Amino acid sequence: MTQNTEFDLTKHTVRELNAALHAAEEGSFTVLNTGGAHALACGLNAPLEVTLKGHAGYYAGGMNKEASVVVEGNVGTGCAENIMSGVVRVMGDASQSLGASGHGGLVVCEGSASARAGISMKGVDIVVGGDVGHMSGFMAQAGRLVVLGDAGADLGDSIYEAEIFVRGDVVSLGADCEQKPMDPAHVDALGALLRQAGLDADPASFTRYGSARTLYNFHIDNAGEG
Template sequence: MTATTLDLSTSTLREVNGTLHAATDGSFTITHPRGAHALAAGIDAPIDVEIDGPVGYYCAGMHKTGTVLVKGNASTGLAENIMSGTVRITGNAMMSAGATGCGGLLVIEGNAGARCGISMKGVDIVVGGNVGHMSAFMGQAGNLVVLGDAAEDLGDSLYEVDIFVRGSVASLGSDCVEKEMRPEHVDTLTRLLAAAEMDADPADFTRYGSARELYNFHVDDIDAELAAGGAS
């Protein structure tokens, strides 16, 4: 089946997104995106979308079931709140890529900016290059795989995300610690690298996760509360 071409130099953004929302199957190629915002956001069908060029903010936001391939760079909020399906970008993504994502796979072949995977809730994110500061901040579920380096405060205030980094980590955020790589983690990482079509040896990665000391009261704290007149 040949792809339907949607040309943003002759169609409006609303028309292009409307066509994608109405489709139930098929392949689409979007040309001349020129940094348009919210392009291919809200896809909710098993369609394949290829975008030839750089996109603006919130590309493929709320993505569900289909695939989106961006051949270029993306601005803020790529695949924010992704639910399922796959979003892949050949270039770099600016800040907050995959923010609050609940499921699916986000693959960034280049670098991701600050706060990649902030508040992620189940999405798997694989980054071929580096991630910016405060990546996976307050991440609750899912996996963040970084083939390059991570900037400052990685995994700050983390809940239950597994972070795998091959390169260096400038600093870990509050309550994020290095953890043992057990067989099940090697399996997860192997599966994610294969799904992302990334060539890397899982043995070269270090796992980071939550020390789980921020989101529960310590017994010590409870004692202190009781001494002060009871917990409220």
């Protein structure tokens, strides 16, 4: 059995916590009295298991590599931003820019995420159990953003080759984002991702969105608009 190390943030600083996590090569860690502190479990670079028992502030699990970080609460802005691999799971709600610019790995938010979820994502898979706010998937380049609830205005604005799947309603699609056909291969792949995320939903009930690719090249008719 792996040894569990406890960190109580009323007794240790965030810097001490992160230094210990950076020094470890394996093991499981439980963080108590998180108190909404910023930058908890950031920059991990080993297959650790970290549980934050409470709400976290900005950038929780940011820049994660290989580790599995579970937040038993809500998170502030930029949770799992620039994640490279591993898993960051939020059991509550997430504020804006969830998984921003993430390159790989999996981000699961069991509650809802607010504005700009998956902004500029570059390969990460983000699965949100509830709703996402406006401008989610903005400039999303690669990876998958899956929303079991509804999506706010301007979904997938200026999207590149990321895929977006939404089960509920979409307030509006952003520039150059369009609905795409949902082929059996998409249903299978989405089903596998939902199972990996541990969220129960029928993959066939989702609508797929992606890039219309009209902004990829300069077009004279676009000049001078707005």
